[in-house]
Every structure is written in structure tokens, then in C-alpha cells.
Amino acid sequence: MKNILLLFLSIFFAVSLNAASIRGGEITFQQTAPLTLEAELHLYVQANATATVPDSVTLCWGDGNCSTAWVSNGIDANNDGLPDGEQLTPVQLLGIYRVSHTYGETGQYTLSVNEPNRVIVMNGGLEPFPFYVESLAMVTESDEPHYSPVFFEPAMLDRSAVGQVFTHLSAAFDRDGDVLVHQLLIPKLEEGTIPGYQEPTSINPGPNNQLTIDTGTGFLNWDAPQRPGRYLINIMVSTYRDGALWEQVTRDMLIEVEELMALPPALTLSDDTPLQEVQVGDVVELEAVAQSIPFGEEVELTAAGGLLAFFNTPAVFDTTTGPQPLEAFSWMVEPEDDRAAPYLVSFKAKDLSSGLSTFIPVQFQVVEELTGSVDVERSIPLRVFPNPGAGILQVEIEALNPPARYEVYDANGARVTSGQWTTFPAQLNVQQFPGGVYRLRVWGAEGQGVERFIVAGK
Numbered sequence: 259m260k261n262i263l264l265l266f267l268s269i270f271f272a273v274s275l276n277a278a279s280i281r282g283g284e285i286t287f288q289q290t291a292p293l294t295l296e297a298e299l300h301l302y303v304q305a306n307a308t309a310t311v312p313d314s315v316t317l318c319w320g321d322g323n324c325s326t327a328w329v330s331n332g333i334d335a336n337n338d339g340l341p342d343g344e345q346l347t348p349v350q351l352l353g354i355y356r357v358s359h360t361y362g363e364t365g366q367y368t369l370s371v372n373e374p375n376r377v378i379v380m381n382g383g384l385e386p387f388p389f390y391v392e393s394l395a396m397v398t399e400s401d402e403p404h405y406s407p408v409f410f411e412p413a414m415l416d417r418s419a420v421g422q423v424f425t426h427l428s429a430a431f432d433r434d435g436d437v438l439v440h441q442l443l444i445p446k447l448e449e450g451t452i453p454g455y456q457e458p459t460s461i462n463p464g465p466n467n468q469l470t471i472d473t474g475t476g477f478l479n480w481d482a483p484q485r486p487g488r489y490l491i492n493i494m495v496s497t498y499r500d501g502a503l504w505e506q507v508t509r510d511m512l513i514e515v516e517e518l519m520a521l522p523p524a525l526t527l528s529d530d531t532p533l534q535e536v537q538v539g540d541v542v543e544l545e546a547v548a549q550s551i552p553f554g555e556e557v558e559l560t561a562a563g564g565l566l567a568f569f570n571t572p573a574v575f576d577t578t579t580g581p582q583p584l585e586a587f588s589w590m591v592e593p594e595d596d597r598a599a600p601y602l603v604s605f606k607a608k609d610l611s612s613g614l615s616t617f618i619p620v621q622f623q624v625v626e627e628l629t630g631s632v633d634v635e636r637s638i639p640l641r642v643f644p645n646p647g648a649g650i651l652q653v654e655i656e657a658l659n660p661p662a663r664y665e666v667y668d669a670n671g672a673r674v675t676s677g678q679w680t681t682f683p684a685q686l687n688v689q690q691f692p693g694g695v696y697r698l699r700v701w702g703a704e705g706q707g708v709e710r711f712i713v714a715g716k
Contacts, residue, residue, distance in 0.1 A: 279304035279377045280389040281350060282413055282490075282511040285317070285369050287395050288405045295319075295395055296358045297369055299327060302414055302511070303343065303351040304377055310336070311343035311353030312373070319359045320367035320395075327355035350414060361397050366505075369393045372448045379512065380461060380487035382445075383454025390447050394506035405433040406507050407495045410562040411604055413511040417613035418483055419518035426478040427617040428493060428509055429604040431564030435597040436497035436504055437695045437712055439646060440476035442469070445492045445510060458489040458513065473645055474710050475532070475602055475619040483515040498646060501693020501715035520612035521551040525559075527605060531637045533621045533697075533708045535628050536591050542573075542622065544587040548607030555611040559583040563603040565622070569594055573603070579610070589622070596624045598669030598695050600710065623697070623710075625671040640700055640707030642686070648714045653684040655700055655707045662702035669695045688713050 283301040290296050297319075303311045311329055318324040331354040332341040343353040361367065370392040378386060393406065410429035418424040430438055444451045459467045462484035469480045469491075476493065483489075490512055497504045528545040536542055548557045561575035573589035587603065595601075600621040608615040641654040655662070665676040666686070674696065686698065693715030699708045 279309065279375055280373055281377055282509070283371070283389070283391050284409065284413075284507060284509045285371060285391060285393040286406045286408050286507055287369060287393065289395075289398065289400070289403055290358065291360075292399045292401060293362070293364065293397055294358060294360045295369075295397060296356060297327070299353075299355040299371055299391075300412075301353040301355065301371075301373075302346075303353060305345060305347070305349050305351045309351070311351050313338075313340050315355050315371055315373055317355070317357055318370050318372075319361070320369060321361055323359065325357045325359055327357035329353045330356055346412060347415060352412070364397050364399055367395050367397055369395055370448070377488060377512070379490040380485070381456040381458055381489050382452055383456075385453070387447060387452055389510070390445075391508055391510045392446065393508060396505050406505055407432045407438060407497060408564075409509060410564065410567065411606070413509055414514070416608065416615040417518065418480070418513050418515045419520060419522075419612075419614060420484065420486055420515055421482050422518075422520075422522060422614065423482050424478075424480040424513060424515075425522075425615070425617045426511075426513075427604040427606070427619055428476050428495075429562040429602060430476055430495045430507075431567075431602065432497055432599065433564065433568060434497075434499075435599050436499050437599045437710075438476070439473050439496045439498060439712065440471055441473060441494050441496070442471050443492050443494050443508070445490055452490075455490075458483070458491065461485050461487070461489075472619070474600075475621060477617065477619045480513065483513070486515050486517050489513045489515065498695070498712050501646070501695075501713050518612060518614070520609065520614055522614040522616045523548050523550050523557050523607040523609045525605065525607040525616040525618055527618055527620065530618055530620065532619065532639075533600065533623060533710065535623050535625050537625060537628065538591050538593050538596055540591045542587070542589040542591065544620070545584065546575075546587065546605050546607075547582065547584045548616070549582040550609045550611070554581060555609055556581065557583055558608045558610055559585055560606045560608070561585075561587055561603055562606065563601065565589060565601045565603055575603075583607075591624060621710075625667075627671050638705045638707040640698070640709040642698060642709050642711040646712035646714045647688070649687075649689050651686045651688055651711065653679070653682070653686055653698070653700070655682060658682070658700065658702045658704050658707065660702070662700050664698060664700045667697045667699070
């Protein structure tokens with residue numbers, strides 16, 4: 259009996275050690291033919307001496323059908339006929355899985371993956387729970403391909419320190435030119451949400467423990483983690499076309515907080531205005547410089563986004579490493595770049611010793627005519643909510659003293675309305691606006707704020 263028990267335990271632990279402990283992931287997709295989708299799952303797995311990514315996963319299409327998707331990246335180190343994924347960091351593997359499916363009719367469908375063996379997290383309740391992630395796809399009969407948002411910054415490459423600001427920027431890009439809106443949401447299970455889930459800020463809550471996300475850029479700012487541990491968050495990116503919800507992709511990811519005697523690196527841009535207007539024919543140039551704090555450690559300076567990956571003439575920014583790396587971003591704005599949605603570029607400095615990172619997002623909006631008719635030097639944060647919305651929108655701009663002027667422009671750069679506010683918060687009536695994307699510009703003696711907002715389709 260004792261030998262049987264020992265045999266059972268040895269088998270149990272062998273299986274446990276080799277099972278993939280999932281840290282997060284996301285499902286992106288593209289329509290490759292009428293009614294046909296190709297889905298791609300990025301699965302992040304805890305690395306150790308024996309763990310590999312799963313050979314396959316089951317992806318369900320939302321129409322009652324499911325398919326087996328096989329891992330497609332990395333080398334076949336264990337000679338089992340399948341690649342073993344890619345090692346991103348000493349503690350993290352990435353498995354990429356692709357599979358296609360043809361639907362019987364058009365419509366919106368929920369793509370989902372449900373897998374066991376998720377790693378234990380601080381804010382996930384008392385019981386272990388499986389990994390579940392989903393995306394919402396629009397299936398059409400069009401012969402033209404269309405694409406979901408994709409992320410140019412991988413998840414969970416960066417460390418986080420107790421008491422230090424943690425930032426993350428997924429650098430989402432929509433190739434179709436749809437407008438993106440980011441939000442945090444409670445992680446889901448196959449049915450319902452995770453019982454007992456707590457927001458990361460509920461662990462040692464207080465004024466020094468705030469987690470926010472910018473709806474336009476997806477810039478995540480946690481100021482600041484208070485206790486070591488693994489924290490689970492979900493970031494949902496929704497696409498809007500003509501003011502109506504089109505598709506959604508959710509990034510499921512961990513923030514691993516550690517006790518580190520280190521500070522994130524400093525990162526400075528020659529122009530860090532959050533939303534910059536450009537015109538076809540312009541040559542856009544920015545300089546970025548970074549350094550570790552204290553000075554001396556190697557810092558990696560990078561930029562990410564669709565502008566650097568697509569188009570006939572992509573933007574240019576070379577990855578640079580050094581104690582104080584300096585690099586120039588350059589982009590020639592071509593006619594093919596003209597679209598209603600802004601382009602996001604994520605500038606990142608990573609301390610290669612501590613693993614801590616700093617991000618700065620910059621959006622570029624291609625316009626026919628520049629709307630910055632008043633010369634103001636200071637850019638001031640501006641908030642519009644609800645966004646997307648309809649009816650009456652609330653406008654907050656704390657660093658600007660009334661009275662203040664405002665202008666609203668549509669996606670083509672035409673001025674829709676203008677006026678003056680004498681108090682803040684202010685209200686903006688958009689009940690008569692057609693569905694779509696707009697830009698609000700508010701300015702006064704202290705500077706100006708520019709924010710994009712969406713009017714939901716009627």
C-alpha cells in the first residue's frame with residue numbers, strides 16, 4: 259500500500275511539474291475570406307526547468323463549434339514533433355497558436371479559450387481557477403480582409419516594485435483604422451466572472467495605491483503597488499466604426515510585484531504632447547533619451563506601434579542600449595496614412611539590471627488643417643466621459659482656470675461647434691452629433707488640452 263501511495267505521489271508531482279502554469283494571453287484574429295476567420299492565441303506560460311507551453315489548445319468560435327489549435331512558434335527541443343514556444347524572459351514562455359474556421363452566417367461571435375492550470379494570484383479569491391480569455395469578432399461576407407487590434411508590446415515582460423509606479427502600454431493598433439477604446443474589466447470564467455476577484459488597489463488600499471488606464475492610448479498607471487505578489491488584470495480593447503461597437507480583444511495579464519531596491523528609468527521626449535496633429539507631407543521627428551536612476555546601469559530604449567510595422571513607408575526608430583541611450587523617431591506622413599483614427603507610438607525605457615520600465619505614449623492625428631490656432635506651450639490633461647457616449651458628456655480639466663474656450667472637430671478636421679466655458683467640470687451636448695469620432699480642444703491662459711471622444715451611433 260505504501261509503495262502504491264508513493265507511486266501515485268510521484269506521478270502526481272511529475273504531472274504537476276510538467277503542466278503549463280498559464281500567466282495570461284489574448285486572442286486576435288483576421289477575416290481571410292468571406293465568413294472565414296483565422297484566430298491567433300498568444301499564451302504566456304510560467305517557465306521553469308521542465309515546463310513547456312501546451313502542445314495544443316481548444317478554441318471555441320461562438321457558433322457551437324470548437325477547434326484544436328497547435329503551437330506554431332519556437333524550436334522542437336524535446337523532439338516530439340512540435341515546437342516548444344519561445345522563452346521571452348527567465349520566468350516566461352510564449353506559445354502562439356493559429357487555427358481557421360468558416361461560419362454559416364454573418365454576425366458578431368465570441369471566440370474563447372478555457373484552459374486549466376492558471377498560476378495563483380493575490381487578488382483572485384481563495385480558490386484556484388482556470389485561465390479563460392475571449393474576443394468578440396465581426397464576421398462579414400466581404401472579400402476584403404479585415405483585422406482585429408493587435409498588441410505591439412508583449413505582456414508581462416517588465417518587473418514591478420513595491421512603492422514604485424508601474425506603467426504598461428500594450429501599443430494596440432487597428433489596421434482597419436477603427437477607433438480604439440481601452441478599459442479595465444473583471445476577469446471572466448467560462449460562465450460569469452472570477453468569484454472573489456479584487457482589484458489590485460484593494461490590497462492595502464489608500465491614496466498611494468491608484469490604478470488607472472487611459473481610454474484612448476491604453477496607458478496603464480499603477481501608483482503604486484503596496485504588497486509583493488502576482489496580480490491579475492484584464493484590459494479590453496474595443497473598436498468602434500461610425501460610432502458603433504465593432505469588435506473587442508481582451509488582454510489577460512499578470513503584474514508581478516517584488517521587493518526591489520530600484521527605481522524605474524527616466525525617459526524624456528523632445529516633444530511629449532500626448533496628441534499631436536500632423537499633415538500629409540510632414541516629416542515628424544522626435545528625440546528620445548533615457549537613463550537609469552541612479553545613473554550607470556544599461557538602459558534599453560525602444561518604440562513600438564503600427565506606424566513602425568505597416569505601410570509602404572513606415573516610421574523609423576532603432577532600438578538603442580547604453581547608460582544614456584539617445585535615438586530619433588522619424589516619420590514621413592504619406593497620403594496612405596490619412597485616416598480618422600490617431601496613430602499611437604509607445605516609447606519605452608527599460609533598466610536591464612532591475613527590469614523596471616517607463617513608458618510614454620504619443621498619438622499622431624493626421625488632419626487636413628491644423629486646429630491649434632492659438633499659440634499655447636503647455637499641454638494639460640483633459641478628460642471626457644462617458645467615452646463612448648451620447649447625449650451630455652462631462653468635461654474635466656483640473657489645471658485650467660475658467661473661463662476657457664473650446665472647439666470640437668469631426669474626423670475630417672471640420673469644426674462642428676465652439677464656445678466658452680465659465681466653470682469646470684463642464685458639459686458638452688452631443689445629442690445632435692452623428693455617430694463617429696471627434697476631437698475636443700480646450701484652451702486658456704495656462705495651456706491647452708486635446709482629447710478624442712466617440713459619439714455612439716444612433
